[in-house]
Amino acid sequence: MRRSLAAIVAAGIAALSLITGAATASAAPQTAASVQKSFTFVIDQFATRGPNGPADQYIQIKNLSQIPQDLSNFRVEVAPSLSQRFAVATIPQGTIIQPGQVYVIANPQGYSGPVVDQFFTGNFPLTDRLGVALLSPSGITVDSVATLGTSPFVMGAPASPLTTNQPLALVRFTNTENNAIDFHIAPRTPGLPSPVSIF
Structure with a gap:
């Protein structure tokens, strides 16, 4: 017993x-490794420099879905290292993005593009090697990309960083959850969606 x-x-x-x-x-x-593929919002393209110099920067978000999506109170954060994260924008209440449309957030100190929906808050410039993430209002990472392997926002292998002040950006062509495959250096087109689709 x-x-x-x-x-x-x-x-x-x-x-x-x-x-x-x-x-x-x-x-x-x-962590970025646990982030599921997004079928709503994705980081569509971003530039850490451009023809107007190192501050000619923007981040573009795209609605991949077939219906309007509410982007209100989502946050965009950047991480230049594993231990550093900075919020660069919180999307205003009432921001609805139509299917296939984009939302452009830019650096007010140097952006030269034709379209902008919102400017960065604070005074934190994007470095060439960093991670960028889109977070839901509850803090869940919806999508992320990095040009730095040690960034908490890298998915798969990091994408190649920009290195010259040319009219280029890291543009998303696919949605495989691997930054090195999904993003390629290509002509920047802020305000115009990239070729990536939900399929």
Whole structure:
């Protein structure tokens, strides 16, 4: 009887440790590796420099879906390293993006593009090697891209960074969850959606 009681107690302790461990794991912070492919909003293209110099910067978000989507209170964050994250924009309430349309956020200190929906807040310029993420109002990472392997926002392998002040950007062509495959250096077209689709 004593041996049976000891076995029951041991089993109870083991079960409790499993429950505690599961709770701890579920509370772990989300990483880019755990981000699911987005079928609504994606980072469509971004530039860390341009013909107007190192501050000629923008980030473009696209609605991939077939219906209007509410972008209100989403945040755009950048991460130049594993330990640094900065919010560069919070989308205003009432911002609805139509299917296939884009939303452009730009640096007010140097952006030379023809279209802008919102300017960066704060005074944090984008570096050539960094990560960019779009977060939902509840803080869930919806999509991310990085040109730096140690950024918390990298998905798969990092994309190649921009290195010259040419009219170029990192443009999304596919949606495979691998930054090196999805993003390519191409002519910048702020305000015009890239070729990527939901399919």
